[in-house]
Amino acid sequence: MTAPGVAERLTSLVGALRAHGMRIGTGETVDAAQAVAALGLADRELLREGLAATLLHGTVQRQVFDPVFDLYFPRGVGGPETEPADREDLRERLSAALAAGDVVMMGQLAAEAVDGFGGYGTSPGSEGWSSHQTLDRLRPQTLLARVRENVRARNGSSGFADRLLDDEIRRRIETFRRQVAVEARRRIAEQRDRDELARRAVATTPDRVDFLYAGKLQLAELRRTVQPLARKLATRLAARRRRASRGSIDLRRTLRGSLSTGGVPMKPVLRRRRPMRPELVLLCDVSGSVSGFSDFTMLLVQALHDQFSKVRVFAFVNRLDEVTRLLDHGAADPEGLGARIRAEATLTGWHGSSDYGVALGEFAERYGDAVGPRTTVFVLGDARTNMSDPNLTSVRQVAERARRVYWLNPEPHAQWGTGDSAAPEYAELVEMHECRNARQLGALVARLLPV
Amino acid sequence: MSSGPIRAELEAPLLFTSVDDVSARLAATGYLASPAVATTVFLADRLGKPLLVEGPAGVGKTELAKAVAEVADARLVRLQCYEGVDESRALYEWNHAKQLLRISAGRDETWDETRTDIFSEEFLLTRPLLTAIRGDDPKVLLIDETDKADVEVEGLLLEVLSDFQVTVPELGTITATRRPFVVLTSNASRELSEALRRRCLFLHIGFPEEELERRIVRLKVPGLDEALAGSVVRVVGAMRAMDLRKVPSVAETIDWARTLLALGADTLGETVVRDTLGVLLKHQDDVLKAAAKLDVDAV
Known part of the structure; x- marks a missing residue:
């Protein structure tokens, strides 16, 4: 039904996607092959959409799928036919394409650019193609002014929307940078093992990115997943609460329901219990090393705030301060959260490195009344005390007073207790969980949050 | 590389001949489809x-099902999901009141006669899922906001969607003679199984x-x-790039265009934008x- 090479290529594509944690069954692979048969191989973009429709199950998977697809079904083979262009000429043509917003032309120029400026190494085995080097030589970001003039000259001033021009051009330049990266990866794939490259050179979905190693862009992307994740968790908690309801029969509603069965009460209706709203206290280490993790968790818990009667959030480095008001719903701007906390709360004393012992001691002393028998406490941090006293007494004190205490540690389990980590000591007193990425956090929060 | 028909059983005539055919015929009903939509x-x-369709509110998920129904000249059967929707709302229900009547x-009938009579088609209230698989006329089944329904309903859907049959204990198994075109929509408020x-x-x-959005606006607001x-x-594109709580969707773009038309504005100016931001x-x-980013003073 399909050409012989295609089936093999399709299965290795599926293999690469599975290596990125997607669960794709044989049934879906067969569907994908049928899609290939129905669509044909003539139009690459149709093929891409067809395979995405049959193989993927969610929106986040798309950003892994696209680069992998580009590797297995490349746009072409080898470099462009044209002579290597000189830099100024290429920049000139690029600025024209950017001004027109012509994505196809930009793609062709990306191929020329990688061909002309991206190659490095001469001996076989060490040569390669670099998107970084290409962009470094071409410097598309410096074209902004030229493109702006170009656009203005072409259609004159279009009034109000003109003030958006700079941002639009920046976005187009960003598109071009991505095209260069795709092109460079395609050229590398021609030389090296494609399967290997698909596994390593394609970034994984944001919910699997390690908090501790996430870059600035990835953290921003993670923040955008807070709201949907919170919504999902909220429905799950509500469902759990509903299921947990049992007890006496609500006579009025049972009789009302029995009218449709001729007065025979076939379905007893139970009285709804008043939901008990638990209280939540968060203690977050916001020192540089783990701030990405605690920012994300704070936002998540704040987004869940209407599930709880009271949420109080405390931040610490080596001193501790309450930051609940900084997280106020709506007023919070997630981008600057970390900076705002560090600017407005007193978190450091004499030095700038984190000290769990002092901070936890201060919590037990100053905010001890925040913890009661209905309170669940979450401690977020890597438990690295910089060699100072872990102050186990205060932790025990808090643990005795609270309903539950959980510690979420963004470090992999194997690193607990290495160096200055006091994780094993704390783990004896409170329940400690490894929480390295958004996926783990989502699962933990769903399991641990009190109903 | 043409191949024979892929679907063996439950043959319904194919609606479309090619992807371009999909785009053209959907466009004729007023639905402009992107290549991804047309291909799928x-x-x-x-x-x-x-077809499971996800996406933000107001991008035309439900409209797609309606457009397909119009193209196929089919009846649109819609199951609106909500929290607590159950078998008797989704599948079928016996009309108890009518049965009692x-x-x-029939007071002097024997019980056997009565029993066979009250469990017949006449007393069956068909709900969307059963309606969609009965009868020979073409149908499009739209299961809207699937994520709002409880997990148990999903189990019900599995049976209906994989075999296109429903078992009513008193009547036997009802199998579709003509498979409906099924569209499920979801806002991803809950992870579907x-x-x-x-x-x-x-x-x-x-x-x-x-480019596509411009065509949509021109189509929906012809006077603009x-x-x-x-x-x-x-x-609107610039606003979507901002970090807002709720970014404007296509529906809002069209609303805004209509507002501007009604106000008789022929160009965008600071005052007009400021006064109508609430539409978006x-x-x-x-x-x-948004006002700060666009350099207009909000009130």
């Missing part, structure tokens, strides 16, 4: 699988490209000046933020 609709028809009307996703083709409808439509789409943005802090 084509495949759903070819492979005979349900029937029993009391993997089993359900596996049975469907997945389509994510995002915000359209600038072409240059103004271009500016409207550019401003639904939160006060979003309005303030």
